[in-house]
Amino acid sequence: MKISKFKLALYGKYLFLIIISFLSIFPLFWMFVSATNASVDVLAGTLLPGVQLKENLTKLLANTNLLRALWNSFKYAAAATILSLFVSSLAGYGFEIYHDKGKDILMNILLLSMMVPFAVIMVPLYMMFGNANLLNSTAGFVLPTISTAFLIFLFRQSSRNFPREIIEAARLEGLTEFGIFFRMYIPVMKSTYAAAAVITFMNAWNNYLWPLIIMQKPEAQTMPLLISNLTSGYVIDYGVLMLAVAISVIPTILIFLALQKNFAEGIVGSAK
């Protein structure tokens, strides 16, 4: 009797996990299936892959500048990731390795920036970038995202695991302080960099509000803007729409599946 009750509870747990997993995956599954179907079939509730993928793609390419948007999104995200990793890891390293009272206070002040809602600063930022003639430019997209307290904090926390002996030894060898950072720290901290890169790239790739404000020219459009615009028509072609969404989601899903561990580390990293 006791065993069967235990078994029953176990089956209940599995059932619960299966239902939640199903609900988590289903919308994405539906998106992929719909991308291969005509709009009528999508609305009819089909759950089988169709044969309309090519037609949907032709329509999408004809109605939007898909390749331009993909390239823009990639360009902005790559630039943001490289610069952000460089600037934030420099600062994180500096805050931990050379820490003193002044730097600790500054770090705490910088952390307050994480409490600043983007809606609060978007109008002044828009004015600043408008005055500096940086609307519709890569620099405009990237600049506000280069330095974030989150990444600096992540690098500061993980710098604690960087062996001090390496620094001491490198100093005796005659390496400069910056030399130690570039030649010792960066190679050793590869996994932190990977985690930070995944997070930063995804955030930049998915960023919506900031490009919505500053990327006013069609040539500067990103993928989130492109798919959002597709829904503004009076009649929506769901096959084409879901294909566009699928194309924008595929890179992040691939990165996620390949680097899930780094992704989780990047999210949780600074909370340790």
Add this chain to the structure above:
Amino acid sequence: MPKINFFKKNSHSKSRQKQKIGISRKQNLIGWAFIIPGAILIFLFYFYPIGKSFFLSLQGGAGLNLRFAGLANYKRLISDSLFTQSLFNVCIYLLIQVPIMITLALILAGLLNDQQIKFRSFFRTAIFLPCATSLVSYAIIFRSMFALDGFVNTILLNLNLIANPINWIGQPWTARLLIVLGLTWRWTGYNMIFYLAGLQNIDPAIYEAAKIDGASAFDRLTKITIPMLKPIILLTTIMSTNGTLQIFDETKNLTNGGPANATLSVSQYIYRLSFEYVPRFGYAAAIAFVVFILVAVLAMLQVKVGDKR
């Protein structure tokens, strides 16, 4: 979006004090050189705009023809029914969605930390997967699935569960429900990952001992898991509160604030005031500043409450 961790004290400060002795004056200056670029960028793109936002909020007028107006914007705000409406909507999301999501994430983390469950890494990946979807993408997927002639209504009609299609997006409470549903779908796995990381620091022997003592699964959740995870639960609560108060992508793309502003968020209202209507930068900045105060006060309250327990 950046996440918060400001309430975490430096637990290593003692061991770090010792290491400090080895740092010379020159190295100290070099240390500042490491920090300066990142610090300047944060001051330039976070703190300076806040000051500017406050300055703007004291100005009135349309477009760029701004002139000093004192507290007029803040006075106008009190009687602005759209502002109250958007604040109400955001509070509804906050009060309904955050508790549901955090409870669900805790239960899931508990289950996936249980050694007798097989295929744990599969379940974890599946539940975490929505995090790989951008906010705009999932908002559009949900919007399509719940369209009047969309997938969900078709299935419900075919199963004879409803006689007429439900206008999910067209009615205030079903539209709000969709936003809550979407947020829960997107963020439960994200929070679960935090709890799973926290659970790894809890010795499984504690659970074994509790089981032997006859503690039920519910007891183990409320007596062991939740108390041990308290700091992380507090962190995720603050993050979720902060995120929900700022919600924009979903209300813009899932419901576009409708019907009749029933899902309009504060961020979206600020956006409308600044970029969709005749720009009222001063008034938008006043609302933005109130949001800023609100976020800060709520975070401080949560830290206070969390510390007392």
